[in-house]
Amino acid sequence: MDNQSKMNAKQALNNMKMEIANELGYNYNSETNKIESNAPQGTLEGAAKNVLAGEEVGGLATRKLVEMGEEILLNEYNNKN
Template sequence: MDNQSKMNAKQALNNMKMEIAYELGYNYNHETNKIESNTPQGTLEGTARNVLGGEEVGGMTSKNLVEMGEQILMDQYDSKK
C-alpha cells in the first residue's frame, strides 16, 4: 500500500470515528484525534467521561468495520454464484 492510500485510509477511519462520536453525543478533537465529552475538560469527571467516550466510539467503530468486512465477503460470495 502506498503512502497516499495509507493517508486516505487513515482519514476515512478518522471520519468514521468523528461521525460515531457525534452520534453518541461526544466531540471529536481534530487536533489531537481524541474523543472528548461535553463535560468540563481538566476535571476528574471530564477525564472519566472522555475515557468512556473513547471506549464507546472504539467499540462502535470496530462493530462498523466488522459489518463492512462481512458485507464485502457476502458480496464476493454472491458474485461467484
C-alpha cells in the same frame, strides 16, 4: 499499500470516528485525535468520561467496520457462485 493510500485510509477512519462521536453526542478533537465528552475538560470527571466516550465510539466503529467487512465477503462469495 502506498503512502497516499495509507493517508486516505487514516482520514476515512478519522471521519468515521467523528461521525460516530457526533451521533453519540460527543466531540471529536481532530487536533489531538481524541474523543471528548461534554464534561468539563481538565478535571478528573472529564478525563473519566472521555475514556468512556472513547470506548463507546471505538466499540461502535469496530462493529461498523466488521459489518462492512462481512458485507464485502458475502458479496464476493455470492458473486462467485
